[in-house]
Amino acid sequence: MTITLLFSFFVGFTACEKEIPVTPKDKNLDLATAMPQDTFHMATGYLLENFESGSKTSYAGASLTLSSGRWYLNDALIGTSTSDRKNGSKSVRIVKTGKVTMQFDKANGASTVEVYHAKYGGDGTSTWELWVSTNSGSTWSKVGSTVTTSSTTLTKASFTVNLSGNIRFEIRKVSGGSYRINIDDFKVYDNSTSPTRDNNMALGNPSGALASTAYPNNYLMVKPQYAISYNNSKLTCNWVSWHLSSAWIGSAPRQDDFRADNTLPSSWVWVGGTDYSGSGFDRGHMCPSADRTGSVTDNSATFLMTNMVPQAPKNNQITWANLENYCRTLVDAGNELYIISGTWGQGGTGSAGYKTTISTMNITVPAYVWKIIVVLPVGLNDVSRITTSTRVIAVWMPNTQTVNSQPWGYYRTTVDYIESQTGYNFLSNVSSSIQSVIESKVDNGPTS
Numbered sequence: 001m002t003i004t005l006l007f008s009f010f011v012g013f014t015a016c017e018k019e020i021p022v023t024p025k026d027k028n029l030d031l032a033t034a035m036p037q038d039t040f041h042m043a044t045g046y047l048l049e050n051f052e053s054g055s056k057t058s059y060a061g062a063s064l065t066l067s068s069g070r071w072y073l074n075d076a077l078i079g080t081s082t083s084d085r086k087n088g089s090k091s092v093r094i095v096k097t098g099k100v101t102m103q104f105d106k107a108n109g110a111s112t113v114e115v116y117h118a119k120y121g122g123d124g125t126s127t128w129e130l131w132v133s134t135n136s137g138s139t140w141s142k143v144g145s146t147v148t149t150s151s152t153t154l155t156k157a158s159f160t161v162n163l164s165g166n167i168r169f170e171i172r173k174v175s176g177g178s179y180r181i182n183i184d185d186f187k188v189y190d191n192s193t194s195p196t197r198d199n200n201m202a203l204g205n206p207s208g209a210l211a212s213t214a215y216p217n218n219y220l221m222v223k224p225q226y227a228i229s230y231n232n233s234k235l236t237c238n239w240v241s242w243h244l245s246s247a248w249i250g251s252a253p254r255q256d257d258f259r260a261d262n263t264l265p266s267s268w269v270w271v272g273g274t275d276y277s278g279s280g281f282d283r284g285h286m287c288p289s290a291d292r293t294g295s296v297t298d299n300s301a302t303f304l305m306t307n308m309v310p311q312a313p314k315n316n317q318i319t320w321a322n323l324e325n326y327c328r329t330l331v332d333a334g335n336e337l338y339i340i341s342g343t344w345g346q347g348g349t350g351s352a353g354y355k356t357t358i359s360t361m362n363i364t365v366p367a368y369v370w371k372i373i374v375v376l377p378v379g380l381n382d383v384s385r386i387t388t389s390t391r392v393i394a395v396w397m398p399n400t401q402t403v404n405s406q407p408w409g410y411y412r413t414t415v416d417y418i419e420s421q422t423g424y425n426f427l428s429n430v431s432s433s434i435q436s437v438i439e440s441k442v443d444n445g446p447t448s
Contacts, residue, residue, distance in 0.1 A: 046380065047106050047188045052088050054078050059095055069104035075173070076100050084182050085118035085154050091184035093120055094128070094173045100183060102168040105136055109164035109191030111379030112387075115171065116154045117147065120180035125150040127175040128183075130159050133168050140170060149181045158387045162334075162377040164191050189385065195245035195336055195378045197294075201227045202383055203338050203374065204428030206239055213265050221263060225301040226287040229342075230264070234364035235271050236309045239342030239424070240286035245378065246331055250294040258283055261306040271305040275359045280352025284311025284369070286341045288324045309343050310358050310365045312350045315397060318404040319411070320369065323395060326408070326448060327373060336378050341371040344421055348399030370396045370418050372426055386430050388437040391445055394418055409447035415439035 049068040056064050061074035075098025078090050085091060092100055113130060126149050131140040147157045161167075171183055201222070209220035209229035216232035226242035258273030276283050286307050292298040301307075311320065327337055345367030347356045355365050375391040376382055396413045397403055403411075415426050416439045427435050 046190060049186045050088060051078060051090050051092055051184060051186075054090070059098070063103060069102065072099075072101045072103050074099045074101075079120070079182060083121035085120065085152060086182060086184050087116065087154065088184075091182045092171075093180050093182055094171070095178065095180045096173070097176045098173045099170055101137070101170040103137070105166035105168055106188055107166055110161040110167050110169075111189045111191040111377055112385045113143070113159045113161055113169065113189070114185070114187040115157045115159075116184045117149045117157060118154045118182050119149055119152050120182050122152075123179040123181075125175075126173060126179045126181045128171060128173045128181060130157075131170045131172055132161060132163065133170070134163060134165060136166065137168060146174060154182070154184060158385075160377065160385070160387065160389065162191060162379075189380050191377075191379055195247045197245070197247045198243045198336070198382060200225070200242045202243065203241075203340075203430060204426065205229075206241070206340060206422075206424035206426050206428070208425075209238075213267075216268070221261075221306060223263075223301055225292050225298050226307065228306055230306055231364075232268050234343075235269060235361055236343060236364055236366070237286055237306060239340055240307060241338075241340045242287045242291065243336065243338055244291050244327060244331055245336035248292055248294050248298070249290075249328070249331065252293045252296050252299045254289050255296065255300040255303055257300055258303045258305065258308075261304040264306065269361055271308075271359075271361060271363060273303075273305060275305070275361060275363065276308075276310060278352075279310060279355070279358035280313075280350030281310035281348070281355070281358060281365060282313050282316040282350075283308045284316040284320070287339075290324065290328065309369065310348065310350070310355075310363060310399075311369065312348055312399050312401050312403065314401045314404045315369065315399055319397060319406075319408050323371065323408040329448075330375055334378055335375050336382070337376070338374040338382070339371065340426060341369065342422070344368045344370060344396075349401050351401065366399050368396055368421075369399055370394070370422075372415055372418065374427070383429050386427075386434060386438070388434055390434075390438055391443065392427075392438045392441065393443045393445070396421075407447060412443050414442055 047068055053067045054064045056078045059075050059077055063072045075096045076092055076094040079093035080090050127146050129146050130143040132143050133140045143159050207218050207229050209218045211220040219230040221228040221230055226240050228240050229238040231238050260270035260272045287302050289302045292302050343366035346364055347367050348365045373393040394413050394415045395411045397411045
């Protein structure tokens with residue numbers, strides 16, 4: 001997401017800690033030392049302190065100037081020995097109940113913080129915490145859970161913060177004694193309150209769809225408003241993927257201009273705006289009209305028939321619609337969403353009874369409709385901010401007239417289950433270690 005200079009407070013913060021083995025060195029780490037920090041920050045959207053520019057050989061409390069600003073190290077030094085775990089030539093080494101404290105305010109708040117940590121040498125396990133101040137260090141609040149450092153390999157702890165304005169952080173080692181830990185590559189991502197329109201397929205291409213007529217049943221169509229895997233045999237989408245933030249939402253009226261998608265190959269059958277008429281099934285949006293009100297063009301794009309599936313009216317107008325509305329309440333609360341929805345199976349029950357196909361075109365009626373929603377606080381570098389605590393909502397709804405007997409939350413399932421049914425690979429751009437956690441959970445969060 002683009003860098004912004006306007007920020008507002010997002011109430012509260014949460015944190016998680018997920019240990020991820022260090023990958024090859026980030027190409028930006030050297031740049032953080034080579035260029036002024038403010039220039040680096042504007043170029044990347046985050047503050048990075050890699051501790052390469054400072055020197056402190058004593059554990060005694062003292063301030064020193066690093067590339068990001070002035071820091072105070074107490075019971076901590078800049079380690080350079082072969083026993084120090086580090087990216088590059090230096091890292092912080094903390095002993096006893098030492099602290100590493102920013103003595104400057106970072107503007108633009110923080111959406112997430114990443115810290116690499118490891119045991120020093122052959123020392124035993126230690127614990128530490130991240131604390132935050134929004135009043136220049138007068139008072140501090142703990143962010144998330146206490147972190148345990150038990151590995152001699154640098155691993156990443158990720159914290160979700162979601163605070164705006166001026167901000168500073170402190171790392172506190174909380175288990176005393178002579179055991180030491182190393183801290184390196186402290187990264188603070190900006191917190192943005194000016195959401196942007198982001199890549200509709202940022203989390204991956206679930207079916208490996210290709211924009212080639214050689215793949216008529218997994219045909220990739222990338223539009224400015226959403227991306228589709230289209231199935232020329234079913235004459236509906238396999239899935240639709242889109243990003244939702246307040247940047248997509250405006251005052252454009254609903255266009256209701258249902259029509260054929262003339263970007264389909266000319267030799268294929270084009271489903272028209274009236275081809276569902278009299279079928280007992282709604283023209284059910286996958287990417288909703290109300291998710292694209294930023295302009296008339298955006299809203300009109302949602303009425304292309306490639307974005308429609310035959311949906312039971314009480315599914316489309318009640319249960320499914322309630323979930324769509326809930327997604328927009330999450331956006332109103334300061335989040336951005338990545339959403340993928342689609343169909344599975346054949347045969348549903350509409351207002352005119354059970355059908356497997358509709359119209360003379362034999363448009364397939366799905367047995368189920370499903371949706372996956374990844375919820376993130378507004379911020380930068382979205383994929384990298386997904387952690388094991390990121391909320392992921394997955395639903396699997398029967399395409400029937402009785403589905404509304406239960407609220408949408410009743411139909412929650414796991415991403416793993418939807419993958420097992422469809423054969424797709426969702427969230428493939430997220431690290432596999434994080435995927436394995438978030439895809440196996442059934443969401444139990446609020447539903448309104």
